[in-house]
Amino acid sequence: MKPMTIGRLSSAAKVKVTTIRYYESIGLMGTPDRSASGQRLYGSVDVERLSFVRHARELGFSMDAIKDLIGLQTEPDQDCSAVDTIAQKQLAEVQKRLAQLEALERELKRMIENCRGGKVGGCQVMAAINDHSECETDKHERLKPL
Amino acid sequence: MKPMTIGRLSSAAKVKVTTIRYYESIGLMGTPDRSASGQRLYGSVDVERLSFVRHARELGFSMDAIKDLIGLQTEPDQDCSAVDTIAQKQLAEVQKRLAQLEALERELKRMIENCRGGKVGGCQVMAAINDHSECETDKHERLKPL
């Protein structure tokens, strides 16, 4: 149960040192104990918490959603429907993005297939970017990070 | 052929006024003429160029790629293979992101299906986020914006 420094936590949880400090700054990791010289000290509970955050990020959850999930984790007697709602929202986001990207894939493929080479002036890829008429226009919503 | 103000260009090309000024600031739109009082003045060629940029953005191309495409557009006698290479790279990006998101979808679905309700302490969604062992780990690369 001896405390570990931020570097050890970093390799245990596979989250970069700078990212851990960033998470602390946005209130995701609480304020750790400090050694006499001011170094942050962590325990195994922090490894778990940080691994949880990492996996949630890998699943595409926003920091806000993760804050909510961590809040719920500390109240294990509450009904889990709040958790499931967050996960379902995330699934819906992922599926929406999938639909958008599938449309992009079709459009890009079509553009590339139509091009028979030659000069830029006659390139079908260029023409297709210039011309919106072949779009699945409703799929051209803003692509946000996910 | 009378010039239009930035607002007219904005509605003609469906790109926000602030975004047009931003594109100018990063060198994507050249430096427009100005009226005596300093207002930007555009012509129909700018509508086309800006629409091209918008469609390329909607297709997920980065600003750097779009700069390259615009550069190529002004040399219509070159071979179009450079264009096609950019488009193929973009398609590859889209397909990579699709694979990642499909893995996320499967993982989220499985988590949600496994949850039988009850308290947070026993929630399978929480458990699955805590436990990486059921992951398609290789699909957990960083999700970058696209």
Place this chain on the structure above:
DNA sequence: ATACAGTCTACAGCGACTGTAGGGGCAAGT
């Protein structure tokens, strides 16, 4: 004792915008 790796704070930068503050301009209606 010295070298080297790790840690500290504070701040700037990324991409692709969006929003705000505080001003000036322009056409139509009265």
Place this chain on the structure above:
DNA sequence: ACTTGCCCCTACAGTCGCTGTAGACTGTAT
């Protein structure tokens, strides 16, 4: 001529989730 109200201008801060940098200090191994 004057007012109303929208349009335009610049310059800068904020968004998200980090990442990188600078410069100083600490901890450990040889």
